[in-house]
Amino acid sequence: MTVTASSCPICLQELGEISAEGLENHKAYCRARETEEVTHRKQVADILCLTEPYSFDDVARVLGTTIKNDTTTKTILFVGMLLTYTDEEQINILMAAESAAGKSYLVLEVADYFPKDDVLKLGGASPTSFMHEASTGKLATWNEESKETLVNLERKIVILLDQPHDLLLQKLRAFLSHDEKEIVYKITDRSQKSGLRTRTIRIRGFSTWVFCSAALNYDQQERTRNLQLSPDTNLEKVKSAAWLLLDRQSDRAKYRAGMAANKDREKLRALVLDLKQSGVKDVTIPDSLKQEIHRQWEDTHQRMVPRHVRDLGRFLSLVKARALLNWRLRTREDDSIVATEEDYTDAWKLYSKVSVANELGIAPQVYRIFEDVIAKIGALDHGVTKREILTEYHAVYGRALQPKSLEKDVLPCLEASGLVSEQKISGSETMYYPHPLGGHLTEVIRDTKGTDPSGGGGNAPNHSGGAVEAA
Template structure:
């Protein structure tokens, strides 16, 4: 077999040898191919920033005043290349920028990895994105094409016997064929909310129940025969929706499988977005386009993608010495907290992996395969950063929580002060009179306008905020006895959102008091796996070995070195 020459990674000696043997001068081609990698390296050296930060900076020029959403979406996208892809849903009213933001992020990722679809029918994914395979899972495309060519040639020669035999072979092949939809390392964007039936189909995929799921559907040829389809792998899914999904009959199950995000709705964002639009539409495109900048960012994305795929080839490559502490500290008072906890760890892991070059690592030798494996160590900094980026992990949309905290609660407190007598404890009095303090949709709309400096109708407030918070059990309502057409909203219970910053603080306290326990959590799994292999060393991003004391210092500190070389090469 001839060796394929990779001219992009060719050394000078190899280039000269190739030039002398083949008579080709590749210097111009190599120079062109190296322009983007060299520019990417120069950009990192000049900025002293990591690739993930440079990607965020670029997207923030496209998505105005929504820094947190950019960080969150990027992590969801990159999670597609790990063993635990993340699912999210963007909920907000129409024209708040959720679809625009999602599409902008998708444009810097490989086109083959992103599946963008509108309103999807339950079987559209099966019919549109699959390939035929034989019972052993091998693709049939080339064999079918060869059969078609053979049939064509036989028909040209009027060889009836061969035509019959070849068509029978094709028929037999199609009878046992299955449709394979491989969603490994894919990102599915639902630019419109799917139907409840599609949600039902997606549930086992989004739950990561099995690596392969068999679906049986009726063939579309009118024969009523059954077509078997295998869905392989788990994609990262992003759903954009402007509707009140709480009305969806399967919403509770879907919400437990997804992180709920919302774009920033501050008026400063609208102004910044309008300025960007006016710039795009008021100036010639050729003056604004910076293809080199986008190509550099795509280079960073591709290198991060390759790094993640390589790290996760054998499953989870993370060593989190705080895993036992996290499990103990995280709330565990109801069943849904199990999924909340997995959601948190997914973000901790992706944060650790996108910063893999800068984090400490463990080298492990597998005895049987005589192969070295590298695992990435999660630091307290990674946990803290993941919690800051993730924010709310409940199934209530962030936009609703913002309304509750900045509009409804202050309005209740303002109204309650008129009922508090001199000398009374306001907090105690507030707790005692919660059921008696009510808010109308008109009052909430007026307060909303004052807080966010944008006009909203009472009807919109009722539909998008008051009703949905009532559906979640956060608010309750009753009819006004003096006006039966008017609804009065009040607090039914305190909003229960896990304060994850408390978890970080407690982790820090435990780490300081009992570092030996943290160390034991790090080395114990490797000691138990001594028959499988041996932990060789712990090292940093400069490939220097880490001592016990250095590990103790760095596991709680910031990232080892702000400037990593992830965009320069892929180890």
């Protein structure tokens, strides 16, 4: 039996005479096609969304939904983790600041944008824990042929939330330096039957490491292997964090629902996953941009010292991270993309905010104490005592600095960097004298006032003096 249908109610196509069954089949086909088209349009829209230009400021804005202030610190944390998906550009980050500054909170909030399988969160680790990883565990496998245990940390983000000492960093120096993709360690294990036995452990990289610690005075070797960051602790940051905590704990379900529905957060997660699945493993810096970086670095580092080589490497990694954020907009050559001048400019702006403290080999928080307290009340011809430093610290920050922390952490770091020298005067306390930073300390202190305090470094200085060489 046939029915007369002037047109399909879905596609509006003229059908002429058609059976009832044929009409239903046609309508089912049209519905399926319509669903496919909607899905296709959504996929196109998603891709178009991922091809919108993305700057470091955009990253900071999105991260700001759960991390108030700390613009520089949270941005570098994110792009540092983003470098995990390259072959060799991974970096090590040391989050060094006083207790309750928000170190672990920042790291965990940033890590939330990355696939859970790529993130290894540890409360802490003993100095040789990675060498003793069980071969039946999640990270290690036993190679029967070579009689080795392989600990695979390739493209992992390893977070240590509380690392009270630097012994683990000392044991992993060769691995953290990227000397080789695979580093072999020989260790001894005690067996009940055989006594001491030697085991061979092969650790494979490269991976991104984030160490959180309240200790500020690390060995010089650890300082050069890590990019040091410190959360800000000024009044504005503390207030913002308190009101965010009030929102979250007043109604946790509502807070989580709001974060889950945030389109910007969803997009940033999509960018991370898109990069991971892209197959992009490296970023090429073209000759024209390489020459510009060479000129800029030489202009701002007129007397280069050995640690500047590692500092330059970290800056180049930031350039590449900026390109990776926009990999769909970059020229692609096999599994590599090409960086642009835009990437270089944005990376230099970000690096400049942490360059002073890091190139001196001190945590940004220590540098801020020097800037805001010691250099403020002292001078080359006018030293200050520990008591005066503690008093001024309380006046500036509204809280006390523990004398032990000043003696064991802050002052040794500043002395090692050349920013402070001490002189014991007979019959009185030790005096501490702030020293010029390559003859332009006054300019640096003046210029960094009013800039983002979370960076701890202000504008990149012209490192031409002895203080930097001492670092």
